[in-house]
Amino acid sequence: xxxxxxxxxxxxxxxxxxxxxxxxxxxxxxxxxxxxxxxxxxxxxxxxxxxxxxxxxxxxxxxxxxxxxxxxxxxxxxxxxxxxxxxxxxxxxxxxxxxxxxxxxxxxxxxxxxxxxxxxxxx
Amino acid sequence: xxxxxxxxxxxxxxxxxxxxxxxxxxxxxxxxxxxxxxxxxxxxxxxxxxxxxxxxxxxxxxxxxxxxxxxxxxxxxxxxxxxxxxxxxxxxxxxxxxxxxxxxxxxxxxxxxxxxxxxxxxxxxxxxxxxxxxxxxxxxxxxxxxxxxxxxxxxxxxxxxxxxxxxxxxxxxxxxxxxxxxxxxxxxxxxxxxxxxxxxxx
Numbered sequence: 001x002x003x004x005x006x007x008x009x010x011x012x013x014x015x016x017x018x019x020x021x022x023x024x025x026x027x028x029x030x031x032x033x034x035x036x037x038x039x040x041x042x043x044x045x046x047x048x049x050x051x052x053x054x055x056x057x058x059x060x061x062x063x064x065x066x067x068x069x070x071x072x073x074x075x076x077x078x079x080x081x082x083x084x085x086x087x088x089x090x091x092x093x094x095x096x097x098x099x100x101x102x103x104x105x106x107x108x109x110x111x112x113x114x115x116x117x118x119x120x121x122x123x
Numbered sequence: 124x125x126x127x128x129x130x131x132x133x134x135x136x137x138x139x140x141x142x143x144x145x146x147x148x149x150x151x152x153x154x155x156x157x158x159x160x161x162x163x164x165x166x167x168x169x170x171x172x173x174x175x176x177x178x179x180x181x182x183x184x185x186x187x188x189x190x191x192x193x194x195x196x197x198x199x200x201x202x203x204x205x206x207x208x209x210x211x212x213x214x215x216x217x218x219x220x221x222x223x224x225x226x227x228x229x230x231x232x233x234x235x236x237x238x239x240x241x242x243x244x245x246x247x248x249x250x251x252x253x254x255x256x257x258x259x260x261x262x263x264x265x266x267x268x269x270x271x272x273x274x275x276x277x278x279x280x281x282x283x284x285x286x287x288x289x290x291x292x293x294x295x296x297x298x299x300x301x302x303x304x305x306x307x308x309x310x311x312x313x314x315x316x317x318x319x320x321x322x323x324x325x
C-alpha cells in the first residue's frame with residue numbers, strides 16, 4: 001500500500017467537495033442520468049482539464065455505463081453526475097439512456113424484446 | 124497517451140450505436156439477488172454507490188447542509204453483452220427495508236424486474252412484490268431454491284404470496300448461470316405477452 005498523499009481521508013466528503021467545486025447535484029442534461037445510461041467520449045482529453053474529466057474521457061472511448069464508471073472511479077452516482085454534466089455541456093461526451101420496454105405513444109417495443117431474448121438464449 | 128479514435132472531426136462517437144437495457148433484481152434481504160447478478164454477469168460484478176439526499180429530521184447531518192441527510196446505498200450490478208451493440212445491465216436492489224423509500228427512481232427505464240423469493244422465508248419478499256405492483260413494474264417471481272428448502276408446489280406459494288394468475292412464478296437456483304438466465308428469459312417472455320395483450324386491446 002502506498003502512503004497517502006495527504007493526511008486527510010481522500011475518499012471522504014472533502015474530496016467530493018473539491019471534485020465538484022462544491023456543487024451538490026447536476027443540472028440540465030445530466031439530471032436525467034440513469035445508472036444504466038451509456039457514456040461515450042466524443043473528443044480527446046484537452047490539456048489542462050480536471051484530472052477526473054480526463055479520466056472519464058479516456059475510459060469512455062468505448063461506451064460505459066454510469067454505474068461502471070462510478071465503480072471504476074470510486075465515485076458515488078451524484079458526484080459523478082456533476083462531473084458528467086460538465087462534460088455533456090462542453091459537448092465532450094454523449095449520453096444514451098437505457099431503452100425502456102415501451103415508450104409513451106410508441107407502444108411496446110417487440111423488436112427490442114426479441115433482440116434481448118435471442119441474446120439471452122445464446123448465453 | 125494513445126489518442127487513436129479521437130481527433131477525427133465528423134466521425135461518429137466511438138461505439139457507434141451501442142445501446143443498453145436494464146433489468147432490476149429485487150426481493151427481500153438475503154434472497155440471493157447479488158448471487159443471481161454474479162452468476163449471469165459477463166463481468167465481475169461491481170458495486171456502485173448512490174448517495175441519496177433527502178430532506179429529513181434525521182441525525183445524519185452534513186456540514187453546511189443542515190436540513191438534509193445523505194444515505195449511501197450500494198447497488199451490485201453486472202452486465203451481459205446480448206450482441207455487439209446491446210448491453211443488458213442487471214442491478215440488485217438494496218434489500219434492507221430502510222432503503223425502500225428510494226425504489227421509485229430505481230425502476231425507471233427498466234424493462235422489468237425479477238423478484239427473488241426464499242421459500243423458507245416467504246414474508247421477506249412480500250414488500251418487494253407489493254412495490255412492483257404499486258409502481259406498475261412488470262415482473263416475474265423466481266423462487267430461489269436453497270439446498271435446505273422444502274419442496275413447495277408453485278401454486279401453494281402463489282397463493283401464500285397472493286400473486287395474480289398472470290404473473291409467472293418460476294423456480295431457480297440463483298447460483299447457477301443457466302438457471303438464472305432462464306429466469307431472465309421468463310421475464311422477457313412475460314414482457315412480450317403483456318405487449319401482445321396491450322396491442323390487442325387497442
